[in-house]
Amino acid sequence: MISIMLRPEVSGGQSKTMLIDEAFHFPPQFAALVEACWRKANPPSEWGVTPEQFQRLLERSVIRRFSGSEMDPKGIEKYLGGLHLDELALAGACSAGNAAAWDFFVKQFRPELYRAASAIAGESCGREIADSLYADLYGLREVQGRRQSLFGYFHGRSKLSTWLRAILAQRHVDEIRRTRRTEPLDAAENDGDSPARKVQFQSRSDSHDPDRLRFIAMLQTALTTVLATLGSRDRLRLAYYYVDEMTLAQIGKLLGEHEASVSRKLNRTRQSIRKSVEVALLEQKKLSPEQLRLCFEYAQQEWPYDLTRVLSARD
Amino acid sequence: MTADSRDRAMSGMLRQSLGNTRPQGDCLDAETIAAYYDHSLDAPLISKCETHLAQCARCRQQIAMMVRAESSAPAKAKAKITWIWDWRFLAPAAAALLVLTVWGVRHSTLTVTSPKAPGPLVAMSKPQEILPQLPPQLTTSPRLPAAASNSKSTPLPKLDRLSPSAEAPQSEGADARSLQKSKESLSVDSSTATSGEQHSDGSLKEPAAANSPETPLAAKSQPSGAGVNSPTNALQAPSAPPVSRSNTESSSGNVPAAEAKESAGNELSTAKQAQLAGRIREYAAASQAPARQTEQRSAETIIATPDPKVLWRIAGGGFVERSEDMGATWNGQLPLPNAQLTAGAAPTAKTCWLVGEGGTILLTKDGTHWSKISPPVPANFVSVSSKSASSAVITASDGQKFSTSDGGKKWTPSQ
Numbered sequence: 001m002i003s004i005m006l007r008p009e010v011s012g013g014q015s016k017t018m019l020i021d022e023a024f025h026f027p028p029q030f031a032a033l034v035e036a037c038w039r040k041a042n043p044p045s046e047w048g049v050t051p052e053q054f055q056r057l058l059e060r061s062v063i064r065r066f067s068g069s070e071m072d073p074k075g076i077e078k079y080l081g082g083l084h085l086d087e088l089a090l091a092g093a094c095s096a097g098n099a100a101a102w103d104f105f106v107k108q109f110r111p112e113l114y115r116a117a118s119a120i121a122g123e124s125c126g127r128e129i130a131d132s133l134y135a136d137l138y139g140l141r142e143v144q145g146r147r148q149s150l151f152g153y154f155h156g157r158s159k160l161s162t163w164l165r166a167i168l169a170q171r172h173v174d175e176i177r178r179t180r181r182t183e184p185l186d187a188a189e190n191d192g193d194s195p196a197r198k199v200q201f202q203s204r205s206d207s208h209d210p211d212r213l214r215f216i217a218m219l220q221t222a223l224t225t226v227l228a229t230l231g232s233r234d235r236l237r238l239a240y241y242y243v244d245e246m247t248l249a250q251i252g253k254l255l256g257e258h259e260a261s262v263s264r265k266l267n268r269t270r271q272s273i274r275k276s277v278e279v280a281l282l283e284q285k286k287l288s289p290e291q292l293r294l295c296f297e298y299a300q301q302e303w304p305y306d307l308t309r310v311l312s313a314r315d
Numbered sequence: 316m317t318a319d320s321r322d323r324a325m326s327g328m329l330r331q332s333l334g335n336t337r338p339q340g341d342c343l344d345a346e347t348i349a350a351y352y353d354h355s356l357d358a359p360l361i362s363k364c365e366t367h368l369a370q371c372a373r374c375r376q377q378i379a380m381m382v383r384a385e386s387s388a389p390a391k392a393k394a395k396i397t398w399i400w401d402w403r404f405l406a407p408a409a410a411a412l413l414v415l416t417v418w419g420v421r422h423s424t425l426t427v428t429s430p431k432a433p434g435p436l437v438a439m440s441k442p443q444e445i446l447p448q449l450p451p452q453l454t455t456s457p458r459l460p461a462a463a464s465n466s467k468s469t470p471l472p473k474l475d476r477l478s479p480s481a482e483a484p485q486s487e488g489a490d491a492r493s494l495q496k497s498k499e500s501l502s503v504d505s506s507t508a509t510s511g512e513q514h515s516d517g518s519l520k521e522p523a524a525a526n527s528p529e530t531p532l533a534a535k536s537q538p539s540g541a542g543v544n545s546p547t548n549a550l551q552a553p554s555a556p557p558v559s560r561s562n563t564e565s566s567s568g569n570v571p572a573a574e575a576k577e578s579a580g581n582e583l584s585t586a587k588q589a590q591l592a593g594r595i596r597e598y599a600a601a602s603q604a605p606a607r608q609t610e611q612r613s614a615e616t617i618i619a620t621p622d623p624k625v626l627w628r629i630a631g632g633g634f635v636e637r638s639e640d641m642g643a644t645w646n647g648q649l650p651l652p653n654a655q656l657t658a659g660a661a662p663t664a665k666t667c668w669l670v671g672e673g674g675t676i677l678l679t680k681d682g683t684h685w686s687k688i689s690p691p692v693p694a695n696f697v698s699v700s701s702k703s704a705s706s707a708v709i710t711a712s713d714g715q716k717f718s719t720s721d722g723g724k725k726w727t728p729s730q
Binding site: 082112115116119120122123124153154155157158159162163165166167168169170172173177219220223224227232233235236238239240242243244245246250253254256270273274278296297299300303 | 324345386
């Protein structure tokens with residue numbers, strides 16, 4: 001992290017906050033900090049990035065992050081210290097259309113771009129998404145006569161490769177949601193005898209228990225209420241595991257936890273949810289133990305997705 | 316019902332409840348998601364992001380894709396041996412090195428004074444002399460390129476775009492044992508063999524183990540995920556061997572290694588010859604491919620049909636390929652993008668059942684159009700056997716078997 005002492009006589013011995021708006025420029029006391037950032041970025045001369053241009057990149061990054069906020073110099077200093085300055089300089093040079101910078105980007109990042117696109121969206125779809133992104137990075141689109149490069153949206157808060165993956169993922173998800181390509185295939189639409197159908201859990205609706213639907217509804221309501229009381233992180237951990245089907249290791253990496261901690265917390269959360277649901281049904285809904293048992297049994301029949309067994313085998 | 320059973324019973328409800336939420340506020344932009352992913356956000360922002368992510372399936376889906384994309388990166392590119400720089404390793408290692416050095420110096424000093432006569436030299440045979448030649452059936456097959464012998468300049472058959480090309484095949488996904496036998500049977504200059512690993516500039520690295528295509532297959536550790544399944548790492552394969560996923564009574568079936576080994580020494584059946592020829596050709600192509608970006612493909616699974624000319628092949632990322640000329644050329648299809656397909660069975664030349672992870676079951680009756688079949692349970696299926704387009708038996712990863720006699724409309728548990 002880049003750290004530099006601001007002149008106390010300028011700041012009055014105390015941290016003075018600054019309003020960050022679209023017109024923000026670094027005050028003079030930031031000159032040394034900006035210089036330190038420039039040295040750390042150390043862009044090759046052939047990229048054609050001047051210190052002034054680089055300062056503008058830093059200012060845009062600060063604006064992007066803190067726009068509308070009052071920030072003290074220490075906070076800005078800490079923020080700048082966490083930026084990926086070398087990649088920010090590269091993005092700036094590519095955005096300006098510098099050939100040497102583009103050569104560097106193509107050599108260093110393009111293979112990874114296409115590999116990630118292929119991993120995200122498959123071979124042919126990934127290729128299309130990657131080509132489209134590559135064109136947008138170059139800036140084939142023009143707005144009011146000015147070439148707009150997607151690099152203008154990179155502000156150095158993450159690695160450039162991560163940012164590229166995020167854009168690829170975002171575009172693919174939006175494409176999926178737009179076209180719903182995971183829904184029934186062409187053959188299902190054309191072939192009247194096709195057995196293809198949407199993947200749905202088999203609903204055992206042939207039960208003759210008249211209370212079945214009522215029990216399921218009560219259990220669902222109780223579960224929804226309990227889930228609403230969960231902390232965001234616990235809820236996110238559950239969602240990553242049950243909905244997104246991530247492994248414990250992947251969840252741990254995202255949340256900054258050890259794999260064993262993720263497992264332990266998932267188990268604890270699940271047990272806590274179950275107990276809360278049981279209490280709600282027994283005490284509030286006045287169900288008997290036998291009726292409670294039926295609730296869970298019907299739930300298992302209605303949603304027989306034994307994810308625990310599947311994922312535990314995978315984990 | 317025990318507490319543990321109730322916990323499991325809730326799994327389905329949790330999945331449904333957690334997946335049906337609606338976020339409040341705008342979705343996270345790509346830059347914020349990337350910064351969150353890289354742990355570059357400060358604590359208040361992380362909390363804000365996690366609150367949104369807990370409710371937003373769209374944003375979580377993006378993150379899940381990023382996780383899979385990173386997981387599919389070449390293993391060596393990701394592996395960083397950091398322990399070697401730990402002082403707890405360096406200190407004793409340095410001490411041991413010093414002791415060895417001192418001992419070595421003293422030992423060499425002593426031996427200088429009493430030189431010994433050199434031992435007899437052992438003549439080493441040239442590597443190419445000890446490699447067995449290809450069986451005559453294979454070397455004379457018109458399908459085999461001359462590269463199987465020794466020529467680098469013989470052009471390989473032009474393949475379909477979606478097939479592993481002559482320039483950039485991916486051999487890691489092939490059956491390890493079959494390729495091992497193939498390699499032993501070939502006298503191929505493998506100095507330019509590829510392993511799919513790349514330098515940061517996109518050029519391929521020299522493979523670590525003497526261009527061995529039988530790179531140990533690492534177990535896959537990631538799930539299919541959120542309905543969008545990514546191809547596995549080029550250097551990885553499903554934990555179970557990619558061959559013989561279907562039951563023995565099926566009319567399909569991949570080439571078991573033992574059977575390939577036996578066939579190599581004996582007269583080959585036409586279908587098996589075609590399969591082995593295809594594998595050898597692809598290995599030869601892989602051995603001579605120039606360094607360039609390779610396709611990312613998962614384990615290759617060949618599915619034979621009653622017609623010896625017609626073959627199917629699972630090729631990762633949801634792709635399947637079909638050949639009508641015994642594997643000389645392949646035409647790719649994408650029945651389900653990003654599906655993690657694990658096995659298949661082809662009771663006729665145009666009928667093919669495919670199964671995979673996350674309850675994936677696919678069926679084609681005309682060799683072109685695919686239907687997605689509802690699974691009996693949303694489990695990972697690892698094998699399928701079939702006698703017709705109506706009849707099939709699928710096996711889940713936990714051993715459960717289900718059979719159908721109406722083309723998948725109804726499944727019943729079977730033994």
